[in-house]
Amino acid sequence: MDNWLKKQALLSGDKLAVTDGTNNLTFAELNQRATQIAGQLNSLGLLQNERIALLTNNTLAGYLTAMAILTAGHTIVWLNRRLSTAELNYQLTDSQVDFCLFEPGLETTGLLVKTVSLTDLFAAPVTQNTLQAEFKETEPASIMYTSGTTGRPKGVVQTFGNHLNSALASALNMGVSPADEWLCTVPIFHISGFSIMMRGLIYGMTVRLVEHFDAREIHKILVEEPITMISVVPYMLKKLLRLKDDTKAAYNQRFQGMLLGGGPIDRSTLELCEQLKIPVVQSYGMTETCSQIIALSFADAANHIGSSGKPLFLTQLRIASKTSEIQVKTPALTPGYLGQPAKYTAKITPDGWFKTGDVGHLDEDGFLYVDGRSDDMIISGGENIFPDEIESVYADCDQLEEMAVIGIDDELWEQKPIAFIVSKSNELSAQALLDYGRARLAHYKVPRTFYVLDHLPYNASGKLQRYKLHELLASKTPVQQLK
Amino acid sequence: MDNWLKKQALLSGDKLAVTDGTNNLTFAELNQRATQIAGQLNSLGLLQNERIALLTNNTLAGYLTAMAILTAGHTIVWLNRRLSTAELNYQLTDSQVDFCLFEPGLETTGLLVKTVSLTDLFAAPVTQNTLQAEFKETEPASIMYTSGTTGRPKGVVQTFGNHLNSALASALNMGVSPADEWLCTVPIFHISGFSIMMRGLIYGMTVRLVEHFDAREIHKILVEEPITMISVVPYMLKKLLRLKDDTKAAYNQRFQGMLLGGGPIDRSTLELCEQLKIPVVQSYGMTETCSQIIALSFADAANHIGSSGKPLFLTQLRIASKTSEIQVKTPALTPGYLGQPAKYTAKITPDGWFKTGDVGHLDEDGFLYVDGRSDDMIISGGENIFPDEIESVYADCDQLEEMAVIGIDDELWEQKPIAFIVSKSNELSAQALLDYGRARLAHYKVPRTFYVLDHLPYNASGKLQRYKLHELLASKTPVQQLK
Structure with a gap:
């Protein structure tokens, strides 16, 4: 394939490639600037096929640098700006990079590799572009x-093939038109954001960058700018819906809908979407599959609450017969984990399917429902219990801030669910939570024990770290039990 | 990849897959019918991985049969219904098929393989579907x-990969939306028509089949039905434009444009398109590349009259430096000619580019202009002359029905162009044609000799067979020379 950036400079040179609302670059300009930065990377000694770490927010400078890394034939190692120094150093060491480029303001001391700010990079001499x-x-x-x-x-x-196939499958599912403009407020160092950049490059589509998610700002952009699509996670969707409901302001005429990652939405949220006429495509995917591989169209959503949808055109899906694990084949699947071939091999079945680690089921129309992580599954008295289901039921309990469920060994039932909670009320009792659960869940699913925490453990991506709860119980640290 | 028909039955089961204006099939119904026919092919003894010849018009029966052949794991050998028995037998023998399926009405006697009408096929018992x-x-x-x-x-x-990549590249270029409906009046036994069927299957898009091109009927369909796209060749475009201009009837609201194959359009036709607000995407491609690989957007057309456009996202293009031959790389490229590996190898350069056999050039903006077939190129006094150019200039000469130009050996100039004409007038003189040419062409391009024929030799696809004109001159057959 031709270099995609040069190709779009040829095919869509005059078209807006990226904007942060103030500064605009056409594909021809993006190509010209990225070519220059590629030459500046050269002058730093980064000649060919290097891995280059990049620590950036959703800024034009970061966007340009990512494009320069690709067009110069290097590989981007995306770093999450929320990581600790130790975590960053692990990734820098593991990926064997020599350089970490960082956006001014995200400088981190104590990194084990040479760091270069984007300001310094952009001021470097331009040597020959390879x-x-x-x-x-x-x-x-x-x-x-x-x-x-x-x-x-x-x-x-x-790989480039992974990104290409992901973008093409998304185009077949959601449609694509030369007038598309995708708002990118999800981080470009996650696949949710980077896949928008890649779609931009592959479709010749405009990407509207936003540095941080501020609901009022995003709402205003959706009203005033010609945005056709936006990727969101559930909390963003809910905030945007609330603002839309409050203000009654219409989004711009071209607006087509939202692509939702990070789990299905509940009936009341969906009803609000319908009422406000905001089509939401729900999706399921992971870093290993270069973003969504399963999607639920807005038309199907009402009759399949809780479903993640159907496999995209290029994705094959099956539910493993014994374990109920969700397994897929897709040309967007990663060829491996860096330097850890055994971990990758362990995720591939003998007949070539990727084991997602999620457990799920299909309904009779072929819609997928993700029940939870197989690692998190609790088997109690022969029944499978998924923490996700219990947590989502308790999510509507007014007196709870949040809850996390894990399974612990039990003599009688083999395992049983217990819960960690963050409470909103001093008057909350274990009996009240038991009663709440019993009114809404099969009795074997209701946690018998509730531990109180100030906050639950999340990692930098906002994912709950259940293993830390197991560690907490196993440790000598006393944990307050709700009475 | 999943079987595409089963996949669309899952993804778009309730959606209209194909209609001939009277009979409609959803993707679920198409899958069900094709599955049945696949079982009927089994009962004829066609078990697995067979090549099956198909002789059909653009009918629902032919469409269903083609889908059944694919879904059963066989390969379609598409036959052109305009071929002679000897030509058909050559292709049936060369492709080593055992069966030729034919639509009632297209029966041909004297074929060397077993023939089965679609009526008989559809009445056959259904045995197990593999x-x-x-x-x-x-x-x-x-x-x-x-x-x-x-x-x-x-x-x-x-291959399936060729068709997939062709459809995806077309989607990136022209956009794709769930509401698309493509009118197929070009033959499904040509890549122009079959590629519409394949896009239908890959996009989950409705295909509107029309058996014969009748301009009034097509015009009526474009006005009354929700057609978004239609593939045309130049004569169809011109007839439709004339009808649109005469009737002033508006096409349906969803109509987006026409995809034109078979050569670029002239300025006056383009101006009529603009005036009538009919966007036309011009394209260049061939059977070997599974339809278009180069396309000219409507927006670019006015400033690049005569151009075929730019290479699609998945296509790479270069002009060979010495020969000016158009060479391409594309994932839509055929892996070979059946049983003739040497002929295929001869078309691939040592560094892996496909030699189209066409000569062309790029303008400074990267737009491609196809100058003609390299086999047809005439070198006269060191100048390259393309018959196409001369013929298109004479196409506007009122007294000529048509003209074909070839080069013959010449002592002084190495080669020189001569012309075969079909005249509209008894009073036409060689001098008048010389004068006409000299007023419009460089003198070295003007044919000095004009031979008169009743008609020019065309093959079944409507392509001029210049080699027959060379043969005619070399033979002892007397040919009348215009005075």
Whole structure:
């Protein structure tokens, strides 16, 4: 394939490639600037096929630098700006990078590799550009560390072919038109954000960058700018819905809908979407599959509450017969974890399917329901229990801030569910929570024990770290039990 | 990949897959019917991985049968209904098929293989269905014989991967939306028509089949039905424009445009398109590349009259430095000619580019202009002359029905152009044609000799067979020379 950036400079040179609302770059300008920065990377000694770590917010400078890394034939190692120094150093060491580029303001002391600010990079001399004439399907474009709710993070290799197939499958599912403009407020160092950049490059589509999610600002952009799509996670969706409901302001005429990742939505949220005429495509995917591989159209949503949808055109899906694990085949699947072939092999079945680690089921129309992580599944008296289900029922309990459920060994039932809670009320009792659960759940699913915490343990990506709750119980640290 | 038909039955089961204006089939129904026919093919003894010849018009019966052949894991050998018995027998023998399925009315006597009418096929018992669970990128879906203006036709193998990549590249170029409906009046036994069927299957899009091109009927359909796209060749475009101009009837609201194959359009036609607000995407491609690989957007057309456009996202293009031959790389490229590996190898350069056999040039903005077939190129006094250019200039000459130009050896100039004409007038003189040419062309391009024929030699696909004109001159047959 031709180098995608040069290709879009040829095909869509005059078209807006990226904007942060103030500064605009056409594809021709983006190509010209990225080419220059590629030459500046050269002058730092980064000659060919290097891995380069990048620590940035959703800024134009970061966007340009990512494009320069790709067009120069290097691989981006995306770093999460919320990580601690120790976590960053683990990823920098694991990916064997020599350089970490950082956006001014995100400087971190104590990193084990040479750091260069984007300001310094952009001021460097431009030496000869050794641009990639071609992008090869099998070559790595990016490496992204999975957030790892258990164990150490793994570097997921994402090839140009993975990104291409992901973008094409998304186009077949949601449609694509030359007038599309995608708002990117999810982080570009996550696949949710980076996949928007790649779609921009592959479709010749405008990307509207926003640095931080501020609901009022996003709402205003959706009203005033020609945005057609936005990617959101559930909390963003809910905030935007609330604002839309309050203000009654219409989004711009071109607006087509929202792509939702991070779990299905509940009936009341869906009803609000319908009432406010905001089509939401729910989706399921992961870093290993270069974003969504399963999607639920808005038309199907009402009759399949809780479903993640159907496999996209290029994705094959099956539910393993004994374990009920969700397994997929897709050309968007990573070819491996950096330097950890055994961990990758362990995720592939003998007949070539990728084991997602999620457990799920299909309804009779072929819609997928994700029940939970297989690692989190609790088997109690022969019944499968998923913490997600219990937590989502308790999410509507007014006196609770939040809840996390894990399974512990039990003599009688083999395992049983127990809960960690963050309470909103001093008067909350274990009996009240038991009663609440028994009114809404099968009795074997209701936690018998509730531990009180100030906050639940989350990792930098906002994923709950259940293994820390297991560690907490196993440790000598006293934990307050709700009475 | 999943079997595409089963996949669309899952993803778009209730959606209209194909209609001939009277009979409609949803994707679920298409899948059900094709599955049944696959079982009927079984009962004829066609078990697995067979090549099956199909002789059909653009009818629902032919469409269903083609889908059944694919879903059962066989390969379609598409036959052109305009071929003579001898030509059909050549292709049937060359492709080693055992069966030729034919639509009632297209029966041909004297075929060397077993023939089965679709009526008989549809009445056959249904034996066990051995459907393909998966379509593999590298497996042949179809074989199409190139019309071969010189030599014997070659069977072009088109894999599922070729069709997929062609459809995806087209989607990126023209956009794709769930509401699309493509009108197919170009023959499904040509890649122009079959590629519409495949897009239908890949996009989950409705295909509107029309058996014969009748301008009034097509015009009426474009006005009354929710057609978004139609593929046309130049004569169809011109007839439709004339009707639109005469009637002033508006096409349906969803109408988006026409995809034009078969050569660029002239300025006056383009101006009429603009005036009538009919966007036309011009394109360049061939059977070997599974339809278009180069396209000219409507927005660019006015400033690049005569251009075929720019290479689609998945296509790479170069002009060979010495020969000016157009060479391409594309994932839609055939893996070979059936049983003729040497002919295929001869078309691939040592560094892996496909030699189209066309000569062309790029303008400074990267737009491609196809100058003509390299086989047809005439070198006269060191200048390159393309018959196409001369013929298109004479196409506007009122007294001529048509003209074909070839080069013959010349002592002084090495080669010189001469013309075969079909005249509209008894009073036409060689001097008048010389004068006409000299007023419009460089003198070295003007044919000095004009031979009169009743009609020019065309093959079944409507392509001029210049080699027959060379043969005619070389033979002892007297040819009348215009005075």
